[in-house]
Amino acid sequence: MATIEELKKIASQVRRDIVRMVTTAKSGHPGGSMGITDVMTTLYFNEMQHDPKTWTRSAHGQDVFLLSAGHLAPVYYSVLARAGYFPISELGTLRKFGSRLQGHPCVTDSLPGVFKPSGSLGQGLSVAAGIALGKKMDGEDNRVYCLCGDGESEEGQIWEAGMWAAHHQVDNLIAFTDWNGQQIDGPTTSITAIEDLSEKWGAFGWDVIIADGHDFQSILDAFQVAHNKNGKPKMILFKTIMGQGVDFMAGTHVWHGKAPSADQCAAAMTQLEETLGDY
Numbered sequence: 001m002a003t004i005e006e007l008k009k010i011a012s013q014v015r016r017d018i019v020r021m022v023t024t025a026k027s028g029h030p031g032g033s034m035g036i037t038d039v040m041t042t043l044y045f046n047e048m049q050h051d052p053k054t055w056t057r058s059a060h061g062q063d064v065f066l067l068s069a070g071h072l073a074p075v076y077y078s079v080l081a082r083a084g085y086f087p088i089s090e091l092g093t094l095r096k097f098g099s100r101l102q103g104h105p106c107v108t109d110s111l112p113g114v115f116k117p118s119g120s121l122g123q124g125l126s127v128a129a130g131i132a133l134g135k136k137m138d139g140e141d142n143r144v145y146c147l148c149g150d151g152e153s154e155e156g157q158i159w160e161a162g163m164w165a166a167h168h169q170v171d172n173l174i175a176f177t178d179w180n181g182q183q184i185d186g187p188t189t190s191i192t193a194i195e196d197l198s199e200k201w202g203a204f205g206w207d208v209i210i211a212d213g214h215d216f217q218s219i220l221d222a223f224q225v226a227h228n229k230n231g232k233p234k235m236i237l238f239k240t241i242m243g244q245g246v247d248f249m250a251g252t253h254v255w256h257g258k259a260p261s262a263d264q265c266a267a268a269m270t271q272l273e274e275t276l277g278d279y
């Protein structure tokens with residue numbers, strides 16, 4: 001399990017990976033990816049019980065992560081590669097023809113670490129809830145994790161999954177939301193206002209935990225609180241900043257799905273410390 005100091009180093013490298021991957025591809029989704037980097041780094045390097053060497057797509061006998069907000073593929077690919085699921089050098093193939101690293105996760109290309117394709121928003125939480133209930137029925141004590149976006153939560157299917165998981169007391173499901181207040185076209189409040197997510201998930205019968213998605217102690221504590229609760233599915237609402245880590249990318253939906261120029265990439269690199277070696 002990585003320490004907080006180690007998590008900070010890995011997260012810095014993951015943000016470098018994201019900016020370089022999207023710049024090279026000339027398209028992709030850097031903003032949300034950089035905002036949820038600290039949480040995803042904590043998940044894969046501290047929280048989740050997983051082993052890239054024995055991983056199988058069956059989902060049996062292991063913790064499972066599902067990326068419901070499939071456009072956040074850059075951060076997903078980076079943490080998977082840095083955790084050892086596939087060669088780090090492959091990150092340079094994002095969105096290229098024939099690559100296993102498509103713009104949204106695509107299982108038909110057999111990328112280790114990915115359980116299901118995603119990208120059509122709203123679907124992943126339903127799959128996560130189903131896998132989690134299956135694990136309980138099989139007597140497995142592994143957990144299922146699922147990352148949703150706040151803009152994604154404007155999809156009705158998220159709330160169907162929420163009702164279903166609460167009804168079936170799927171308490172081995174730890175979902176978390178990238179609560180950055182932004183989505184593709186602007187602030188969530190100006191598109192289809194979703195606030196207050198805390199009250200909504202509570203009303204849907206979930207245990208709700210709110211945490212600072214850029215404070216590693218807060219992230220670790222949130223997962224610990226989730227472990228100590230029983231009987232209900234859990235939703236951790238991580239307060240995050242889209243584009244966190246690079247000053248000209250932070251806090252705006254403009255970087256939801258836009259590639260930096262070569263100059264912007266170089267400027268971003270000067271703000272992000274290289275800690276593990278670039279690819």
Ligand SMILES: Cc1ncc(C[n+]2csc(CCOP(=O)(O)OP(=O)(O)O)c2C)c(N)n1
Pocket residue numbers: 031032033069071119120121122148149150151152153178180182183184242256
């Ligand atoms: C079903 C569906 N509708 C629309 C889209 C287009 N789309 C991609 S990302 C996005 C906004 C998602 O917002 P959020 O979950 O908050 O992600 P963030 O902007 O924070 O990265 C939309 C509408 C989609 N991928 N799937």
